[in-house]
Amino acid sequence: MAEAPRDLALIRDEKRASIVAQIPAGYSPTFHFVFPGLLGLSVLVASLLGIEALRPIELLAVPITLLAGFGFEWRAHKDILHKRMPLLGVLYERHELSHHVIYTDRDMAMKGPREMWLILMPPYAIVLVFFTLVLPLAVGLTYALGTNVAMLATATSMVFFLSYEWLHLAYHLPDEHPIARIGLVARLREHHRRHHEPRLMKRWNFNVTVPLFDWLHGTTWSPEREARRRERQASRQASRAPS
Ligand SMILES: [Zn+2]
Ligand SMILES: [Zn+2]
Secondary structure, three states: OOOOHHHHHHHHHHHHHHHHOOOOOOOOHHHHHHHHHHHHHHHHHHHHHOOOOOOHHHHHHHHHHHHHHHHHHHHHHHHOOOOOOOOOHHHHHHHHHHHHHHOEOOEOOOOOHHHHHHOOOOOOHHHHHHHHHHHHHHHHHHHHHOHHHHHHHHHHHHHHHHHHHHHHHHHOOOOOOOOOOOHHHHHHHHHHHHHOOOOOOOOOOOOOOOOHHHHHHOOOOOHHHHHHHHHHHHHHHHHHOOO
């Protein structure tokens, strides 16, 4: 027998409480927000200061790095955050088993600053990303295409990282928050809100910043798309039915 909605609500409340209880007692939301931000902005400024005698063609490093970022975000969200991969299981657990359990399409808002622990990547993530991805890429680019390209790619990757974090945080702010109501943020928020519908999360709307790769891979879910799919299904069934 199906459980009454009230029981389901109670079960969800209990799950929520047990996940929120995992937030360490000494957790500082201020540090969690400020540390990666300051570090990212410092690397960004230092990289820009390293640019000398820039040639216009080198500016192509900016859109190319952004494209790589959007593609990486789509792939990592789909295959690392929603599948248990060897050695990376902790990321799957944090994302699908905590973040997606606490926040569903019907209940997206954080209930207080301490819940940043459930939304932002851990504070050390930016250090890890810098040393494992950005720095090797910058060294390679310095040799292959020169310092300016490497510096622009580094600066852009920091813009991308911080945009991901801050936009994701904005999507989980209460609906009435002024940042959540900015036109573009509201549209991107809706894209992410749909991803949080439990039946859709493993297949649709993986981009968090710019939904370019959802568009390219045909993984953008919207009520309009669903209506069109149902229409096609109904017309196929009607054409198959004996007249
Ligand atoms: Zn989210
Ligand atoms: Zn997800």
